[in-house]
Amino acid sequence: SNGKKAGEERRRQRERGKKAPTKDQKESENEGRRTNKKGKEGENKQKKDRKTSTSSASSNSSEEESLAEEELAMLMEQVEQKKKLISTMRNKPWRMVKKLSVLREAQAFVEKFEGALGKGKGKKLYAYKMMMAKKWVKFKRDFDNFKTQCIPWEMKIKEVESHFGSSVASYFIFLRWMYGVNLVLFGLIFGLVIIPEVLMGMPYGSMPRKTVPRAEQATAMDFSVLWDFEGYIKYSALFYGYYNNQRTIGWLKYRLPMAYFMVGISVFGYSLMVVIRSMARNANENTADGDDDNFIFSWKMFTSWDYLIGNPETADNKFASITTSFKESIVDEQESNKDENIHLRRFLRVLANVLIICCLCGSGYLIYFVVKRSQTFSKMQNVGWYERNEVEIVMSLLGMFCPPLFETIAALENYHPRIGLKWQLGRIFALFLGNLYTFLLALMDDVNEKLAEEDVVKNITRWTLLGHHNSSAGNGSTATPPPLDPADVPRGPCWETTVGIEFVRLTVSDILVTYITILVGDFIRACFVRFMNYCWCWDLEAGFPSYAEFDISGNVLGLVFNQGMIWMGSFYAPGLVGINVLRLLTSMYFQCWAVMSSNVPHERVFKASKSNNFYMGLLLLILFLSLLPVAYTIMSLPPSFDCGPFSGKKRMYEVIQETIELDFPLFVAKIFSYVANPGLIIPAILLMVLAIYYLNAVAEAYQRANAELKKKMQMQREEEKNKRNNKASTNPALQDLEDLLTPSTKSESHPKQAEDKKIESPNKTSPVGKEGRAAALDGSPTTGGRGAAFTPPPHVFVTQPPTLGLRPPYPGQPRPRGHPMGPVPGRGRGQPRCSYPA
């Protein structure tokens, strides 16, 4: 109440004079602080006195030094304590008024005595250090504020959160995170590859790889051609083929091929690092092991409400889902192993899995077939739009229709919804992955074909150039023959650009399909349901079509796979990341809008919780899987002879060897050749394997120790339970807890409880000090302590055996034996006490 009073006072003062808050602050310091300060001041004075006296009395300065040092150390300790208090104040469950007063007190103390610390030369340094530390803290806080301000879409996500609960919002948070990662990748690629090439590289039309061939020039600017990423777009810096193999470009002597290679690697390196780091952070946050099934009911009870929900409709759904989960868990508990016709269920599950495997194989074959067919189409001359985009259309359609099909089949299995969701996710994952890899295999076939074709073209090109030289030599016999126009030079198929184009097309068609699905499946449906409901035979909103729910797992998987394609394609199409950044940006706004305008909250609102790391795990898997084909092509396929930064080399990675040989001193090359020696690499790999093995063993040992500890804890718990059942005791820890109660309301609303306390206190034979403290802190009428306890009101004796009340509670006896239940103060109101044995 003291603090409260002080707060009132301060508030009033702030009202009175806002202009001089420091003065107010000083005035409103509460009593305790003033005395404290005075005490300190007095101490200080004393110290000074002593100092002067000692110096005058004895000339032994070293003694004085040590004395002062001791004091200083003490003071320093106090200051440090106060500082610690200031920094941990926010962790205390106090009222703001109390926190404010304590904070001010501590701050004033620190300010006052900080200057006194340190001596002589050290004093200035100390003061400077303190000042810098303060500045640093302030800077850090400002920087944190700035950082949180920089996080985009906070409000948008919050809105979604309040409507749909945290699970839907977790998708958007994931999307935002993805956007951040892609922005970094975009910065890397654009800053180090595309912009240098555009600014300093050879301009368009200067050489064959940067020019549209003569045959295509007529249509190169048509929209339909550009839309297929042919024509001018194909011969632009967005694709691999445009880059020149010149070792250095521009006045900066920028080593572009080298940069291209390194950026390609660092895109993967950075992504890996970011994914693993955020996974580790997530794992650290969940220190608790969620699979601990000791507290199913308690968790359902205490942690199932999602406080972010701010929408009544969602809240209703949440109520319903909580109720169902309660009922389910009760039923589960009651009959955990009921088996009705297990054979039928098994049969159905096997059947479902067979069906789904058939679907997967079918979709894989379909894609293979389509890609093969597209290769024959690409050789034909005038093919329609559908034939050109068949692969993408088929893949998108499969991605659209297979998941609902799986869901229908999964209905056969009759799994628990949570397990069902996992199966569903796994199946969609397998579908996407299968599709992607069949696509890659088919693409590989294509690439091999192109490589064979290239050999032929290479000769033709050489002969053409030779022939041109000869003819010009024959004509004029002057020194420089007129160069052949770059558009006329025959060129190879440039498989790298083809691959890049395939990925870009796939990405774009994926974007379109996603957006159209949202528009038709969600928005148009919502409009239809909303407006046709007035004139329809049945209730559309509650009945068949109803509104769509937001499909979290599907959307997350879509995002993850899209990112996989970006990773795979970005080496051969540097512009792909730019497209992806645009996609993520628009999809943030578009999906937010779609969700808010046309989706309804889930029937079962479930929380995000640990699924975040699940998504990250998927992402990591995809990252690894997309790294494989890129690494394969870099390491084992020869680059095209007439396009791209690595043309003319046998393998792409030779660019590194070249740089080391030509740009570094000789010994570096030597060292490198030693390091690259298989004799060194194999032991290194062995060492790594051994290290992994060792770490694994250590981790296992820790796990075992953990399990052991857990078991021990459980045993202890059991033991304690048993003990509790046998013996009554007043646990000191529990009494401490008692102190945490809110005193005012308790004494107001429960006078009865106080009465109970009176009844119980004779039984309580704990040491006097503890009881007195508990009573005093409680602030209840029992503050009379033992005196009041000895003279219980007369009606107590009615419910209680008189022997109990008369027993002298001397402190030597630890606890009354033979009581079945521990009469802990403040509990068990209204229960008859006659159960105690006399």
Place this chain on the structure above:
Amino acid sequence: MGGSASLLPREALGEYQELTFLTKQEILLAYKRFSELLPKEERENACSARVPKSQILTLPELRANPFQHRICRVFSTSGNGDDSMSFEDFLDMLSVFSDSATLDIKSHYAFRIFDFDEDGTLDRSDLEKLVDCLTGQGEESRLSNAEMEQLIQNILEESDIDKDGTINLSEFQHVISRSPDFVSSFKIVL
């Protein structure tokens, strides 16, 4: 932030940042939202005014919360029990519900929110009220008496370590600290 936010004194802002888990922007936003709850003539001195409970409950963040009354009660410093909130109470609340608050403080306040009769322990009647809150007002969603009994029995079996028929703070915190998603869901963002 608008003109109203600039009225919050600078040093008070610093202190609030020191004492809560909120950032500067969040405090300013809280101030803005708080002064919007006040009638026009009182907006000038929003730091000292108290907002009645009925006004606080109009906040969309609290509107759908089944524990809204308890939250007001726990965080209010009002002497006469009308659960009105001052700006500092409001900040206290937002700090506890903020993203960066620790598990300890969150579970402490969660305990106090769930402790309906404010006797320092969660006993059967508290748990019953809690279940009622969680299952909503609808008749069809309510649990039957037998189910309720069973549920509470199970909960007590799990978390009442000392077998005194109630759950106290340390037992509560013990249970909560193992929960994977308490911190992520015990959150209110303005």
